Amino acid sequence: MCGAVRVVLLRTSPSDKGKAVRTSLHNRTAIAILLLPALLIYLVFVFIPICQSFYYSLHEGIPGLGLKFSGIKQYQRLFSDSILLKSLKVTAEYTAIVVAGQIGLGLLFALMIWYSFRNSALIRTLVFFPIVLPTVAVGQLFVKIYEIQPQYGLLNSFLRLVGLDAYIEAWIGHPSTALIALCVQDIWRAIGFYMLLFYAGLISISQELIDAARIDGARINVIVGRIILPLLRPVTAMAVIYCLNGTLKAFETVVALTGGGPGYETTLTTIYMFDAAFTYGEFGYGSTIAVLILMECVVVTFLANRLLLRKTSEVIW
Amino acid sequence: MIGSRMGLMVAKTLTILLTAFIVYPILWTILCSFKDSSDFLMKPVYSLPSKVYTDNYVRALVVGKMHVFFKNSSIATFPTLAIIVMAGSMAAYPIALIRWRLSGLVLSFFLTGIMIPYQIVLTSLFIIHKKLGTLNTLTCLIITYSAFGLPLAIFLFATYMKYIPREIMESAAIDGCSIYNAYARIVLPLSKNAVLTVLSLEFFIWWNDLIFAMTFINRVELKTIQTGLLGFVGEWGEVQWGPVFAGITMVIIPTMILYFALNKRVIQGMIAGALKM
Numbered sequence: 001m002c003g004a005v006r007v008v009l010l011r012t013s014p015s016d017k018g019k020a021v022r023t024s025l026h027n028r029t030a031i032a033i034l035l036l037p038a039l040l041i042y043l044v045f046v047f048i049p050i051c052q053s054f055y056y057s058l059h060e061g062i063p064g065l066g067l068k069f070s071g072i073k074q075y076q077r078l079f080s081d082s083i084l085l086k087s088l089k090v091t092a093e094y095t096a097i098v099v100a101g102q103i104g105l106g107l108l109f110a111l112m113i114w115y116s117f118r119n120s121a122l123i124r125t126l127v128f129f130p131i132v133l134p135t136v137a138v139g140q141l142f143v144k145i146y147e148i149q150p151q152y153g154l155l156n157s158f159l160r161l162v163g164l165d166a167y168i169e170a171w172i173g174h175p176s177t178a179l180i181a182l183c184v185q186d187i188w189r190a191i192g193f194y195m196l197l198f199y200a201g202l203i204s205i206s207q208e209l210i211d212a213a214r215i216d217g218a219r220i221n222v223i224v225g226r227i228i229l230p231l232l233r234p235v236t237a238m239a240v241i242y243c244l245n246g247t248l249k250a251f252e253t254v255v256a257l258t259g260g261g262p263g264y265e266t267t268l269t270t271i272y273m274f275d276a277a278f279t280y281g282e283f284g285y286g287s288t289i290a291v292l293i294l295m296e297c298v299v300v301t302f303l304a305n306r307l308l309l310r311k312t313s314e315v316i317w
Numbered sequence: 318m319i320g321s322r323m324g325l326m327v328a329k330t331l332t333i334l335l336t337a338f339i340v341y342p343i344l345w346t347i348l349c350s351f352k353d354s355s356d357f358l359m360k361p362v363y364s365l366p367s368k369v370y371t372d373n374y375v376r377a378l379v380v381g382k383m384h385v386f387f388k389n390s391s392i393a394t395f396p397t398l399a400i401i402v403m404a405g406s407m408a409a410y411p412i413a414l415i416r417w418r419l420s421g422l423v424l425s426f427f428l429t430g431i432m433i434p435y436q437i438v439l440t441s442l443f444i445i446h447k448k449l450g451t452l453n454t455l456t457c458l459i460i461t462y463s464a465f466g467l468p469l470a471i472f473l474f475a476t477y478m479k480y481i482p483r484e485i486m487e488s489a490a491i492d493g494c495s496i497y498n499a500y501a502r503i504v505l506p507l508s509k510n511a512v513l514t515v516l517s518l519e520f521f522i523w524w525n526d527l528i529f530a531m532t533f534i535n536r537v538e539l540k541t542i543q544t545g546l547l548g549f550v551g552e553w554g555e556v557q558w559g560p561v562f563a564g565i566t567m568v569i570i571p572t573m574i575l576y577f578a579l580n581k582r583v584i585q586g587m588i589a590g591a592l593k594m
Contacts, residue, residue, distance in 0.1 A: 030496035031411040035423065038408035038467050041400075045442065045464035046430050052441035063444050109335055116328040123332065125580050127339050132576050132583060134525045136546045137568045140561060141346050143550075144362075150556070154345060157361045192339060197588055220324060235592070242591040249434040252527040256547070273436045278532065283440045290436040297434050 050294075056287035063283065074288040084289065086264050087272040091296075094183060094268060095247045101187035102243055103236070106194025111224065113195065114202040124199065127192035139256020142185045146171035172258055178265045186253050190246075194239055201235035202228070237308035244304055248297050269293055343569065350374070350562035357558050373563035377549070381560060383567050385538060386545030392455045393541055394524045397462040401470045401519055402512055404463070409474030410504050414486055415496075424475065430468035431590075439532050446533055457533045458541070462523040469522075469590060470515045476589070477511035478504060517579040518586035521572070542568050 056063070060070045078084055109127070117123050130138065147153030148170040152160060156168045171181040205228060213223050229236075251270040254260060260267040260275070267275075270293060277286025345363065350373055352366040360367075377383050411417065412424050442461065443452070451457040481504065489499050505512075527543040534540065540548060546568055550561050576583060 027496055028417075031415060031417060034407045034411050034496065034500065037400075037404040038427070038471065039423075041404065041460070041464045042427060042430060042467055045445070045460060046433075046438065046468075047426075049438040049441035049445060050433070052444075053437050056440055064447075109332070112328045112332045112335075116325055116332055123336055125577070125584075127336055128580070128584055129573070129576060130339060130343075131587075132521045132525070133572055134543050134546070134568050135527055136543045136550075137565045140546065140550050140565050141342055144346075144349075144558065144561070145342060151357055151362060151558070154342070154362055157363055161361070161363075188339065188342075191335075193587065193591075196584060197591060200588060200592075238592050245432055249436075251436070252543075255527060255531070270434065270436055274439070274532075277440050278443075283444075287440045290434075290438075290440065293434050294437045297432065301432065 053287045053290055056284055057291045058284075059287075060282070060284040062281060067284065070284065074285050077285065078288065078292060083264055083267070084269070084272060087267045087269045090179065090264070090266065091248070091268045091270075093179060094250070094266075095244065097180070097183040098186050098247050098250075099240065099243045101183065102190045102194050103240055105187065106191050106239070107198050107232075107236070109191060109195040110198035110202055111228075114199060118203075124192075124196060128196055129192065130189045131193045133189075135252040136256045138185065138189060139253060142181070142188075142257055143172065146181055148173070173262055175262050175265045178258055178262055182254060182257055182266050185257055186247075186250070189253070190243075194243070197239050198232065198235060201232045205231050234309075240308060241301060241304045245297060245301055248293070248300060269296070346562055346569070347566050350559065350566040352559055352562075354557070354559060370559070373559035374567070376557075376560040377563040377567060381545075381549040381564055383542075383545065383549070383564060386540055386542045387571075389455060389539055389545070390524055390541040390543075393458040393462065393526075393530075394520060396459050397466060397523050398516055398519055400459070400463040401466045402515060405467050405470030405515065406474050406505060406508060406512065407500065408467070409471045409478055410500050411496075412471070413475040413478035414481060414504065424471075427468045427471050430465065431472065435465070435528055439528075443532060453534050453536050453539065455534075455539060458526075458529060461529050461533070462526065466519045466523060470519060473515050473518070473586065473589065474508065474511050477508055477514075481507055513579075514582045514586040514589075517582040518590070520575070521583060524572070 056067075057074060058069060058071055060068045060074065113120075113123060143153075145154040146156075148156055148168065152168070155171065159165065159167050169177055171177045209227060210223060213227055218226075249270065250268055251274070254266055254268055254271055258266045260271040264272075269289065273286050273289040273293060276282050276289055348366060349357075349362070351369050351371070353368075353370040353372070356364070356367055356370075408427070412420050446452045446457045446461075449457075451460070485503060485507075486499065489503055494502070525543065526541070527547075530541045530544045531547075534544065537548065546564055549564050
């Protein structure tokens with residue numbers, strides 16, 4: 001076992017103590033060995049593949065079966081690829097709706113629970129639950145909720161029950177409703193998570209502040225608007241950034257519900273990348289799209305950090 | 318209480334409605350898994366099953382081979398957790414508790430891995446695993462999951478370990494303790510909480526993985542619960558609703574049990590991960 005062990009006198013002077021700490025705890029070899037397993041796995045299977053993808057994005061075809069250098073041709077192709085442009089539009093719509101829903105409804109839900117059911121851990125536990133469920137289980141569950149053939153699914157059955165037959169739809173099959181159906185699923189899934197984030201922020205607000213406002217005669221909308229929401233600003237900022245980041249990377253929930261269809265109505269850029277690389281066998285172009293997705297995430301996260309987090313020390317990227 | 322009594326009533330009602338909106342679909346799925354085909358054909362889908370029909374589960378197991386998927390997911394997930402906890406805590410220790418020149422850089426290096434979209438490595442990892450011969454194996458998943466699970470684990474461990482008082486480390490050093498001993502006898506036992514949080518959180522992340530499983534594996538006998546359920550429903554989904562609901566329920570129930578046992582840790586871990594970014 002390495003690590004220099006220093007024999008120390010019974011009465012240690014500060015410099016001896018410093019020396020002992022420095023020698024045994026600052027043993028460079030030991031630090032390197034402790035870091036090695038994680039560093040190695042991460043380097044080989046995360047960092048290097050990222051660099052390689054950049055490399056592949058400058059090529060066409062599949063490595064092994066004919067990889068041809070093509071420079072920035074694939075990047076130029078991005079601009080004229082109508083499906084890619086459609087996927088960017090779909091991603092933008094999806095992100096806007098889902099972030100608004102998850103953050104907005106999450107905040108609303110948190111306020112209501114904080115106001116009316118503060119002592120109920122059960123409600124918070126129940127509502128958080130969907131986010132730990134496997135996405136395929138949730139997706140297939142929602143397929144059956146939205147179903148129209150051979151039987152009416154849950155939503156259509158309820159519509160018929162209350163006499164709203166006119167609204168019965170093939171929610172996933174119909175181009176104009178598929179994206180909203182997807183958004184509802186994803187909001188359903190994560191609303192509990194954001195509710196809990198905001199709830200954690202709410203309970204850290206000192207009750208005395210609120211009581212003082214109440215004694216001064218402030219009504220509830222003032223208390224919420226002028227005291228609670230401003231105090232929640234840091235949590236909201238973090239939640240929005242986290243939500244944006246997660247939504248731009250959305251892939252599994254789409255595969256589980258619609259597979260990208262009907263047509264390209266729910267094809268997010270992440271879905272298109274997978275199709276390009278693995279269904280159509282274009283590794284080079286798929287890598288190019290992947291680089292685009294990475295840039296999307298970096299830029300949006302950077303901008304969000306800048307706009308939402310005032311202190312520059314909190315800027316991550 | 319602030320606001321009026323009616324305001325409180327409104328809030329309570331809305332909360333209960335929203336909670337029901339979240340919980341009901343899951344309850345409905347479990348109930349539907351016990352319906353036979355006549356229940357589906359004759360009655361509206363929100364009605365209760367007429368009897369407890371367990372044949373759907375038999376079909377899901379025998380024909381759908383759900384047990385194989387559970388086995389594969391377990392083989393892919395549990396070794397991953399072991400690697401993540403060991404390598405992660407080992408790496409977090411110098412980062413959090415030892416002052417050396419590159420510690421900030423190394424931490425940032427790992428942290429970039431938390432935010433990246435997986436799409437950026439799919440093509441290159443596919444080629445790497447092909448060359449290693451691990452394509453279409455569960456080993457491939459173990460390696461990939463470990464690699465992508467390490468950044469979050471290191472972050473959580475490092476954050477937690479920072480609270481270990483410096484005095485403990487210093488007196489250990491004075492007593493002649495080597496780094497390895499300090500790690501094994503002091504840091505690790507004191508980090509038990511962090512270990513449990515990391516385990517709970519990372520379990521759900523990798524047990525539920527779909528993107529890597531669908532990219533690297535297409536052999537049916539190696540499918541995990543996510544890809545397996547997708548394939549199972551693909552074959553049966555349109556016509557046979559009962560077995561599909563049984564399959565979904567079989568996938569949901571273990572997750573549910575684990576979640577309700579560990580929920581505090583899972584929630585803590587996920588929120589810590591989100592807020593500290």
